[in-house]
Each structure stands twice: as structure tokens, then as C-alpha cells.
Amino acid sequence: MNTTKPISNRLVLGRENRSIWKRMFKDRYMYMLMLPILVYFFIFKYIPMYGAIIAFKDFKFVDGINGSEWVGLEHFIRLFTSQDFYKIFRNTLFLSLCDILATFPAPIILAILLNEVHNRVFKRTVQSLLYIPYFISWVVLGGIVINMLSPTSGVVNQILGLFGVEPIYFMKSNAWWVVAYVGSSVWQSAGWGTIVYLAAITSIDMEQYEAAIIDGANKWQQIWNITLPSISGTIAIMLILKMGHALDLGFEHVYMMQNDAVLGISEIISTYEYRVGLEGMQYSYTTALGLFKGIVGLILVTGTNWVVKKMGNSGLW
Amino acid sequence: MNxxxxxxxxxxxxxxxxxxxxCAFVAIFPFFNVISLSLSSSRAIVSGEVYLLPVEFNFGAYQNLIEDGQLLVAMKNTVIITVVGTLINMVxxxxxxxxxAKRTLIGRKxxxxxxxxxxxxxxxxxxxFILVKTLGLMDTYWALWLPGIVSVYNMIIMKSFFENIPDSLIEAAQIDGANDIYVLVRIVLPLSLPVLATLTLFYxxxxWNNYFNVMIYINSSEKLSLPVKLMQMINNFNDTLLQSGEGAGLQEDMVPEAVKSAAIVITAIPIMCVFPFLQKYFVKGVMIGSVKG
Structure with missing residues (x-):
């Protein structure tokens, strides 16, 4: 392991290396305990990172990763000059943006409103009910959404029918599909997301509110000037985590709701990777796409982290 | 306050x-609707009378699924995948x-x-995918378990919890000559039950909900899990709906919506049943995680 680094900033300056070995020997069970898991990280996380070099090769299973022929940037050139790339890149960004714009503020608002509820039973009941959608799988979510929005037997069209609205085929219309996608996202995650913010709000000093009330601040001013600034650190961290996954938009959620009629708007990077890469067996080509996605994701996380730190909050690292 | x-x-x-x-109503309405559909008569479903409660209550859709048997096999598989997978994850x-979690460990950073x-x-x-295939794990559950042994996020939650256990407790045991493994099993783990419960549930x-890996790594039909089987059923029904409306192993006078809803309920219900009992642990776990980010 890396033994030299932490030592330099410790007290052991004068002593020779023996004390390091001594300390490591004292912790031998610790190293033995985590060794299998470090091997796991190496095999299942770092080897695939190495495997991503097939983006520069023509990968065939018979030749293996090392035996396959180098082709340079061929796959990247094909990727960046293809029509598909701009379509899926645009769709991914668009859906991501809609998703973040809707799902990011929702739990913050809910948490602030829940915090204003003084009846404990009511508060706890509402919270429990809001958490439930978080625990179902995307397949179930997709099934329920498609069921509810069906033009023949869906409950949404039944209700609209009561007001004399003609049945709408929601899942076959681009615009409605995006609404259904974002709506189901909010439905699934908003309640669960409140936990983190409620925890942050609970730790705000009550005296601040009391002082504000004496100064005549109304509810809105209290929320805007005390609650929100106090939880801005939490908000920043959650934003970094969200941004990092901007291009890594959940495969399953989109895949479960997709149908041929709306592929033009719903085909995103990960569903394309699956369809063309795994089903179509164009391994190297889609690895190039995956690599592009991974690097942009890395830049987004580190970039957001940097901005958050510049703004005076503590970042993720 | 005032x-x-x-x-x-x-x-x-x-x-x-x-x-x-x-908001709470909107959160649970879809569940009420799908449960009601699964318990309503075909006539009521087709004529669009089902909203919040079952109309002309019957278990026909569930009978249909149980007689078919495939979903039960899938459920057994999902239980195996979940139990073994979670055990591996926790260890x-x-x-x-x-x-x-030990601050003085050399090489920790x-x-x-x-x-x-x-x-x-x-x-x-x-x-x-190439790695799993090269290792010869295709069509075995090891293809699911091995690549996901540790979730880094959950590991950070557990580590933060361990770090907050008072050092004095651990040092006392070490003075008595206990080694690290003994301290872990006898002192640290018994003190960490809340975080262990939380992470067991997260995993x-x-x-239980895993879809993608089962879809790409498991080929044999008899090894598939509930979500994948459910997806296949939904697709089959949609196809038959488009063509003739018959077939798909449906009994007469049974509309696909009812059976589909019943399958959705069977897939979702086990998780929703354990949830209320374990909610306080979940909440605690998320908060531990949020402290550290």
C-alpha cells in the first residue's frame, strides 16, 4: 500500500521506517479484512476502466481486450459525425434538465412546508405516505404510469372524461411523454428527498426565528431569510450529486416508459448504449460513447464541486 | 413559538x-388505483368505473397468475437473489x-x-458486460452478486457510523488484549444495529427491484426475477392487445389490465409491506449519510 504519504505529516519525522512497519503489523487484521474487498474494487471497477480502451480498438470476444486491433479515433469520429449522437445527446440533456428543474426544488419546498406543520401525527402520516413511491421498482412505476395514462382504461382519461375531455394518448405524444416522465420522477423521489432537508432544517437554531418574529418578519420572510440560507450547504451537496448524474440519466426509468412512437424524444445515451451496444453488439462504438459520457460526468461533478466551493460552501471533497 | x-x-x-x-393523496392514489384494478371485474374495468376502490370485487386475476405459475417461480428467484445478495453486501x-473507520490506519486516505x-x-x-462474460458468469446469479459487492455510498454511511463510536469503548477492549476482529464482532457490530438495519434494507x-443486470446477464427463462418477468408480461399483453385480444394464457372474460395490475401488485407489495415497520431506520440511515455527504 501507499505508506509514504501520510507519514510525512505525522510526528514520526525522526524515527526510521521500522515504526511504520510496526504500526502496519499491529493493524494486520485490518488489512487482511479489507484486502478481499480491495481486490473486488480492482477487478470489478478498475479493470472495466482499463477495458474502456476498446473504444480505441475493434473489440471482438475471440481476440479479447488486449488482442483486438487498434483503430485509433475511428469510433469517436463515427460517433461525433453521426446523426444519432446529436439526437441522443440533445435528448439526454433536455430530459436531464427537465428532471433536475422539477425534482430538485420539489423536496426542498415539501420539507419547508412539512416543517411548518405542528401536528405531529399529521406530519408523520404525510411523510410516510410520501416516502412509499421511492421503494417501488421502475418496472412497477412504468407499469402503473402506462396503466393510468392509457386512453382506453386509464384512470386519468376517465377523470378527464368526466369533464368531457376526449381521451388523450399520453404515451404516444412527445410533449405528454416528457410530462409523464418528469411527473413520475417527482412522484417517485420528492418525498424521500425531504428527509435530508428536514434533518438540515431541524438543526437550525430556533432563536433566529424568535428574533425575526420580534422584528416583525412574516412567514415568507422567515423562510427566505433564515431557513433557506441555513440549509444552503445541504442544497449545494445535493446539487453536486445530481449534476454528476446529469448524463447518467437513469436507464431503467426511461426504458420502462419508452415506446416506438416517442423514440425521437426518449432515446437517451444509456438506452442507446444498450440497444446499439449490447443488442446490436457494436461494443467498441458504444464504449466510445460510454467513455464520452463518463468523462463529461466527471467534469460536471468536479466543476460543480469547484463552483460550490467558490461560493463559500464546503464541497463534496 | 408565538x-x-x-x-x-x-x-x-x-x-x-x-x-x-x-400531496399525500397524489403519492398513494396510483397504488389504490392499481390494487383496485387487480380486484375488479373485467366489466367494471372496461366500462371505466374503477377509481379508488375495487368494483365487483374478485380474485380472478390473482387466480389466473397463480395457476400460470411463472410469476411464483420468478418470486422465488427474486427472494434468492435478494437474500444472498444482501448477505454478501453486508459482509x-x-x-x-x-x-x-480507524483514523490511524496507514494508507487510509x-x-x-x-x-x-x-x-x-x-x-x-x-x-x-465484457468483464462478466469473460469471467464466465453469464446466466448465473454470480453475474449479479459479484459486480455489486459494495456500494460506495452505503460504505461511507457505515464508516461514518463506526467513526462515531466512542474510542474509549474500543481501547478498553484492546487493553484487555482483544484483537481487531474480536472488537469488531463483540463491540462495534452490536453497537451499530441501526446502521446495519438501514443498510440491509437499502441493499x-x-x-428486489433490480432489473437491468438480470435483463442483460440472465438468459434462462426459469431463472428470471420478478421485475423482468413482469416487464415481459406487460409487453406480451400489449402485443396481444394490438393483435387480437386473445391468447397470452388468459382465461375467458379476463381483461389484460386486471392481470397486469395483479402482477404489478405482486411485484410491489412485499417491499411496501416491510416498509412501515422499518421506516425509522431508513430515515436515520439517510441522515447519517447526509452528514458526510
Missing amino acids: KRISVGERVFYIANYIFLTL GTIMVAYPL PIMSLIVFTMLFSGGMIPN AVGW
Whole structure:
């Protein structure tokens, strides 16, 4: 392991290396305990990172990763000059943006409103009910959404029918599909997301509110000037985590709701990777796409982290 | 807080209660609807009478699924995947979180950085697939379990919890001559039951709902899990609906919506049943995680 680094900033300056070995020997069970898991990280996380070099090769299973022929940037050139790339890149960004714009503020608002509820039973009941959608799988979510929005037997069209609205085929219309996608996202995650913010709000000093009330601040001013600034650190961290996954938009959620009629708007990077890469067996080509996605994701996380730190909050690292 | 409540504030509180009640209703309405559909008669479903409660209550759709049997096999598989997978996850996560929680461990920082980096960047879908295939894991559950032994996020939650256990407790045991493994089993783990419960649940929910890996790694029909089987059923029904409306192993006078809804309920219900009992642990676990980010 890396033994030299932490030592330099410790007290052991004068002593020779023996004390390091001594300390490591004292912790031998610790190293033995985590060794299998470090091997796991190496095999299942770092080897695939190495495997991503097939983006520069023509990968065939018979030749293996090392035996396959180098082709340079061929796959990247094909990727960046293809029509598909701009379509899926645009769709991914668009859906991501809609998703973040809707799902990011929702739990913050809910948490602030829940915090204003003084009846404990009511508060706890509402919270429990809001958490439930978080625990179902995307397949179930997709099934329920498609069921509810069906033009023949869906409950949404039944209700609209009561007001004399003609049945709408929601899942076959681009615009409605995006609404259904974002709506189901909010439905699934908003309640669960409140936990983190409620925890942050609970730790705000009550005296601040009391002082504000004496100064005549109304509810809105209290929320805007005390609650929100106090939880801005939490908000920043959650934003970094969200941004990092901007291009890594959940495969399953989109895949479960997709149908041929709306592929033009719903085909995103990960569903394309699956369809063309795994089903179509164009391994190297889609690895190039995956690599592009991974690097942009890395830049987004580190970039957001940097901005958050510049703004005076503590970042993720 | 304050005894005097102005009119504006009263309006705010009432509006707040109404709004939150509406939100809670929206959150659970889809479940009521799908459960009602699965328990209603075909006639009521076709004529669009089902909203919140079953109409012409019957178990026909569930009978249909149980006689067909495929979903029961899938459920058995899902239980195996979930139980074994969660066990592996917990052992693996403890094995790495416990050493890394020790502040004086040499090499702790670089190891931690290498692990956290895997959370920010990965080889991608295809290289992972190639690795699993090259290792000969295709069509076995090891293809699901091995690549996901430790979730870094959960590991950080556990590590933060371990770090907050008072050092005095651990030192006392070490003075008595106990080694690290003994301290872990006899002192640290018994003190960590809340975080162990939380993470067991996080992992179990993940396995229960796992779709993608089963879809790409498991080929044999008799090994598939509930979500994948459910998806196949939904697709089959949609196809038959488009063509003739017959077939798909449906009994006469049974509309696909009812059977589909019953399958959705069977897939979702086990998780929703355990949830209320374990909610306080979940909440605690998320909060531990949020402290550290």
C-alpha cells in the first residue's frame, strides 16, 4: 500500500521506517479484512476502466481486450459525425434538465412546508405516505404510469372524461411523454428527498426565528431569510450529486416508459448504449460513447464541486 | 413559538395542511388505483368505473397468475437473489468500512480516494458486460452478486457510523488484549444495529427491484426475477392487445389490465409491506449519510 504519504505529516519525522512497519503489523487484521474487498474494487471497477480502451480498438470476444486491433479515433469520429449522437445527446440533456428543474426544488419546498406543520401525527402520516413511491421498482412505476395514462382504461382519461375531455394518448405524444416522465420522477423521489432537508432544517437554531418574529418578519420572510440560507450547504451537496448524474440519466426509468412512437424524444445515451451496444453488439462504438459520457460526468461533478466551493460552501471533497 | 397568530399566518397554515394532504393523496392514489384494478371485474374495468376502490370485487386475476405459475417461480428467484445478495453486501461493506473507520490506519486516505473515485467514474456499460462474460458468469446469479459487492455510498454511511463510536469503548477492549476482529464482532457490530438495519434494507430494496443486470446477464427463462418477468408480461399483453385480444394464457372474460395490475401488485407489495415497520431506520440511515455527504 501507499505508506509514504501520510507519514510525512505525522510526528514520526525522526524515527526510521521500522515504526511504520510496526504500526502496519499491529493493524494486520485490518488489512487482511479489507484486502478481499480491495481486490473486488480492482477487478470489478478498475479493470472495466482499463477495458474502456476498446473504444480505441475493434473489440471482438475471440481476440479479447488486449488482442483486438487498434483503430485509433475511428469510433469517436463515427460517433461525433453521426446523426444519432446529436439526437441522443440533445435528448439526454433536455430530459436531464427537465428532471433536475422539477425534482430538485420539489423536496426542498415539501420539507419547508412539512416543517411548518405542528401536528405531529399529521406530519408523520404525510411523510410516510410520501416516502412509499421511492421503494417501488421502475418496472412497477412504468407499469402503473402506462396503466393510468392509457386512453382506453386509464384512470386519468376517465377523470378527464368526466369533464368531457376526449381521451388523450399520453404515451404516444412527445410533449405528454416528457410530462409523464418528469411527473413520475417527482412522484417517485420528492418525498424521500425531504428527509435530508428536514434533518438540515431541524438543526437550525430556533432563536433566529424568535428574533425575526420580534422584528416583525412574516412567514415568507422567515423562510427566505433564515431557513433557506441555513440549509444552503445541504442544497449545494445535493446539487453536486445530481449534476454528476446529469448524463447518467437513469436507464431503467426511461426504458420502462419508452415506446416506438416517442423514440425521437426518449432515446437517451444509456438506452442507446444498450440497444446499439449490447443488442446490436457494436461494443467498441458504444464504449466510445460510454467513455464520452463518463468523462463529461466527471467534469460536471468536479466543476460543480469547484463552483460550490467558490461560493463559500464546503464541497463534496 | 408565538401565541399570537395573525390572520395571514392562519391562512398559511390552513393552505399548508390542504396542500400537504393533496400531496399525500397524489403519492398513494396510483397504488389504490392499481390494487383496485387487480380486484375488479373485467366489466367494471372496461366500462371505466374503477377509481379508488375495487368494483365487483374478485380474485380472478390473482387466480389466473397463480395457476400460470411463472410469476411464483420468478418470486422465488427474486427472494434468492435478494437474500444472498444482501448477505454478501453486508459482509463486504463491513469488511471495508471497519478498517477505513480507524483514523490511524496507514494508507487510509489513498485507499479511500481510490474507492470514492469509482463512484465518480466507471468503465461503462460495455466494459462491465465484457468483464462478466469473460469471467464466465453469464446466466448465473454470480453475474449479479459479484459486480455489486459494495456500494460506495452505503460504505461511507457505515464508516461514518463506526467513526462515531466512542474510542474509549474500543481501547478498553484492546487493553484487555482483544484483537481487531474480536472488537469488531463483540463491540462495534452490536453497537451499530441501526446502521446495519438501514443498510440491509437499502441493499435488499435494490436487489428486489433490480432489473437491468438480470435483463442483460440472465438468459434462462426459469431463472428470471420478478421485475423482468413482469416487464415481459406487460409487453406480451400489449402485443396481444394490438393483435387480437386473445391468447397470452388468459382465461375467458379476463381483461389484460386486471392481470397486469395483479402482477404489478405482486411485484410491489412485499417491499411496501416491510416498509412501515422499518421506516425509522431508513430515515436515520439517510441522515447519517447526509452528514458526510
